[in-house]
Amino acid sequence: MIKQRYMAAAFLLALLPFFISGCKNSSVTSYYEKGALATASPIATNIGEQVFAKGGNAFDVAVAVGFALAVVHPEAGNIGGGGFAVIRDASTKEIKALDFREKAPLASSEKMYLDSMGNLIENMSTVGANACGVPGTLAGLYELWQEHGSLKWPELVNYAVLLADSGFIVNAYQAESFAKYKDRLSVFDESSRLFFPGNENWQKGDTFVNRELGWTLAQIQKDGLVSFYTGDIADSIVATVKRYGGLISHEDLASYQIKWRKPVSFRFDSLQIYSMPPPSSGGLIMGQILKLVEAYDFSKYDPASIEYIHLFCESARLAFADRSEYLGDPDFYNIPFDILDENYISKRRELINLNTTNSSLEILPGIMPTYESGQTTHYSVVDAQGNMVAVTYTLNSSYGSKLAVSGCGFLLNNEMDDFALAPGVPNLYGLVGGEANKIEPAKRMLSSMSPTIVLKNDKPLFILGSPGGSQIITAVTQVIVSLSRFRLPLERALAQPRFHHQWLPDNILLEEKSFDINVKQGLLKLGHVIKETDMIGEIHAVYIDGAGLMTAVADSRGPGHAGGQ
Ligand code: GLY
Numbered sequence: 001m002i003k004q005r006y007m008a009a010a011f012l013l014a015l016l017p018f019f020i021s022g023c024k025n026s027s028v029t030s031y032y033e034k035g036a037l038a039t040a041s042p043i044a045t046n047i048g049e050q051v052f053a054k055g056g057n058a059f060d061v062a063v064a065v066g067f068a069l070a071v072v073h074p075e076a077g078n079i080g081g082g083g084f085a086v087i088r089d090a091s092t093k094e095i096k097a098l099d100f101r102e103k104a105p106l107a108s109s110e111k112m113y114l115d116s117m118g119n120l121i122e123n124m125s126t127v128g129a130n131a132c133g134v135p136g137t138l139a140g141l142y143e144l145w146q147e148h149g150s151l152k153w154p155e156l157v158n159y160a161v162l163l164a165d166s167g168f169i170v171n172a173y174q175a176e177s178f179a180k181y182k183d184r185l186s187v188f189d190e191s192s193r194l195f196f197p198g199n200e201n202w203q204k205g206d207t208f209v210n211r212e213l214g215w216t217l218a219q220i221q222k223d224g225l226v227s228f229y230t231g232d233i234a235d236s237i238v239a240t241v242k243r244y245g246g247l248i249s250h251e252d253l254a255s256y257q258i259k260w261r262k263p264v265s266f267r268f269d270s271l272q273i274y275s276m277p278p279p280s281s282g283g284l285i286m287g288q289i290l291k292l293v294e295a296y297d298f299s300k301y302d303p304a305s306i307e308y309i310h311l312f313c314e315s316a317r318l319a320f321a322d323r324s325e326y327l328g329d330p331d332f333y334n335i336p337f338d339i340l341d342e343n344y345i346s347k348r349r350e351l352i353n354l355n356t357t358n359s360s361l362e363i364l365p366g367i368m369p370t371y372e373s374g375q376t377t378h379y380s381v382v383d384a385q386g387n388m389v390a391v392t393y394t395l396n397s398s399y400g401s402k403l404a405v406s407g408c409g410f411l412l413n414n415e416m417d418d419f420a421l422a423p424g425v426p427n428l429y430g431l432v433g434g435e436a437n438k439i440e441p442a443k444r445m446l447s448s449m450s451p452t453i454v455l456k457n458d459k460p461l462f463i464l465g466s467p468g469g470s471q472i473i474t475a476v477t478q479v480i481v482s483l484s485r486f487r488l489p490l491e492r493a494l495a496q497p498r499f500h501h502q503w504l505p506d507n508i509l510l511e512e513k514s515f516d517i518n519v520k521q522g523l524l525k526l527g528h529v530i531k532e533t534d535m536i537g538e539i540h541a542v543y544i545d546g547a548g549l550m551t552a553v554a555d556s557r558g559p560g561h562a563g564g565q
């Protein structure tokens with residue numbers, strides 16, 4: 001891979017409109033009539049705008065953006081991982097959930113990450129070939145296009161082919177991200193050569209070229225799923241994984257299939273909410289939290305008040321406790337009862353005391369994770385017809401397993417860590433689980449990704465999602481509460497300081513430097529343990545007003561950008 005410090009003229013000229021408009025408009029908010037989107041990358045958003053300009057619909061945009069992010073946002077954008085999409089088809093008004101989550105290799109087994117003493121083998125589920133699930137992203141993007149796209153497949157993939165071949169200009173965010181992960185990526189020769197040719201560091205303004213990925217994307221452009229799941233790319237995946245002792249086989253790749261699922265749907269206030277069902281916990285846990293808080297009078301609360309934070313966190317604690325027990329891949333494990341049932345929720349609500357908290361540690365020992373932060377990416381797309389596409393996809397932690405497929409220019413995920421590796425042992429998000437989410441061959445690991453569509457009076461109102469592992473659920477839920485209960489406009493709803501509780505570890509996480517000292521003291525007085533973190537979630541959302549005007553907002557916590565036509 002050649003690191004180039006000159007302008008890759010042709011393609012960058014094609015992106016000139018973006019650089020110009022990007023300079024003029026540094027705001028993350030825009031208003032559009034024909035189509036709008038928000039993604040984690042200004043370049044990917046610009047590609048979405050180009051697809052809209054060509055007459056593409058929201059699905060076409062979602063496909064082109066998915067491939068573009070795989071090039072320009074390599075820590076999370078991917079073809080070596082998996083994800084989910086919640087979509088609304090304007091022609092039928094149907095809302096559906098597409099599951100392209102990774103699967104455990106057929107040769108995997110329940111105790112594969114434990115030593116002979118039953119202890120977790122360090123890093124095995126997070127780094128290298130053993131950490132990888134069978135990738136589903138390409139199958140997911142292909143399905144979105146095949147079922148709902150209107151432009152030609154090669155045209156949609158072409159943007160990413162050009163980006164990979166000609167390169168993109170590294171911004172400050174990306175240079176910092178590469179620097180942060182250099183040591184970990186350099187463990188594998190394939191990744192070291194790809195991301196740090198000549199072992200050099202990246203500076204803002206450099207051009208990152210990835211011709212190996214350009215080749216891979218060109219195969220995908222030509223033959224769709226064939227090369228990746230059964231041809232040359234499949235051979236390289238299997239050979240790379242085998243070299244490092246992993247399990248993914250040709251049979252795993254050839255048998256990978258997406259699943260259409262019925263979204264989790266429920267009402268909150270006057271909103272109709274549709275989100276991801278298992279194998280994501282997102283929709284159900286969001287539903288529990290919203291239903292628990294719905295019964296309370298918010299007139300004395302504000303979005304950063306002690307009372308609201310306490311109520312929300314007590315509700316989240318209850319919901320996440322259920323997550324650890326009852327949720328897993330529905331093809332392998334039946335959730336034993338309806339965890340959104342009104343009577344059940346009422347009973348759970350009785351456990352909330354507005355004046356104090358108790359200890360989750362009384363129930364099960366919690367261990368504060370000290371692992372690297374998770375990284376995922378979400379983008380939201382809406383068009384004038386009312387098609388809506390919310391995509392959250394991931395390699396799991398930043399740059400996934402850190403292992404790049406030899407000669408192919410892309411990273412494999414470390415999604416196996418999302419299984420319950422042993423009862424009560426926390427994964428890299430500190431989440432614990434048991435039987436429902438144990439490892440089984442060809443099973444999908446439990447996720448927290450929550451691509452979400454919200455309607456009001458059966459009309460599209462907003463669409464959103466976030467990265468952040470378990471924090472995805474609380475971030476998305478808090479934005480919904482801010483829009484509905486606190487009546488904030490979208491940009492302010494996203495700007496609100498966020499907080500998080502997931503039952504175990506037993507503490508409230510607050511975004512640092514965002515909360516008043518009185519709020520922290522008030523929470524301590526109620527019995528909470530407080531920890532701080534740099535940020536919680538990175539929401540990309542589109543709001544549609546009564547006249548059909550779209551507001552797109554990229555969360556100012558990240559490098560994202562909103563755009564449209
Ligand atoms: N890998 C993070 C999630 O799926 O929740």
